[in-house]
Amino acid sequence: AQSVAQPEDQVNVAEGNPLTVKCTYSVSGNPYLFWYVQYPNRGLQFLLKYITGDNLVKGSYGFEAEFNKSQTSFHLKKPSALVSDSALYFCAVSIRSNDYKLSFGAGTTVTVRA
Amino acid sequence: DAEITQSPRHKITETGRQVTLACHQTWNHNNMFWYRQDLGHGLRLIHYSYGVQDTNKGEVSDGYSVSRSNTEDLPLTLESAASSQTSVYFCASSESFSGLDEQYFGPGTRLTVT
Secondary structure, eight states: EEEEEESEEEEETTSOOOOEEEEEESSOOOOEEEEEETTSSSSSEEEEEESSSSEEEEEEOEEEEEEEETOOOOOOEEESSGGGGGGEEEEEEOOGGGTTTTTEOOOOEEEEEO | OEEEEEEESEEEEOOOOEEEEEESSSSOOOOOEEEEETTTTEEEEEEEEEEEEEEEOEEETTTTTESSSSSOOEEESSSSSOOOGGGEEEEEESSSSSOOOEEEEEOOOEEEEE
């Protein structure tokens, strides 16, 4: 079984401040973890992924995420948020034993105010 | 440039009617997926295919069917539309079966069943 939790429905930050979007996962086995972003009326866009290796993963648009196995977390971070980062963010997990099918969290709406 | 397209982008139909949503990708990807997006649920997998003539049920497959006659297309059919199937539907594709590859998403189809 596999599942993802995004504990915050909404995150609000001021432009220029650090942005963190939280994600925790539950799997039996080694997870593959992904972050996607969705802008209004658009499909999801891939941001970054953790497969193996370095726990800190860097992705598109200045985002990064840290894989923490002991805390089963994969939080998304950006050091300095932009108004254009306002969007809906999804964390997703897959595992080999489930044919690598993705399970998505419910999503976190990020609003960056000018 | 390669892309994944969906049609129609918006559809209103009546309860009991059969509806088919089209998905076409020019990435030449083997894997294709259909998801529905509902508030509070994130994305849930409806059906997926790992190649021509291959189709599999996802977690919310009841009332839906797919067929894969070529690499490029995976149409989604609602056999007898129900109001519970009002949702936004996303098609996605990925290159390999390994789970290492991110999925590429179409722009979505907003379906309303009245």
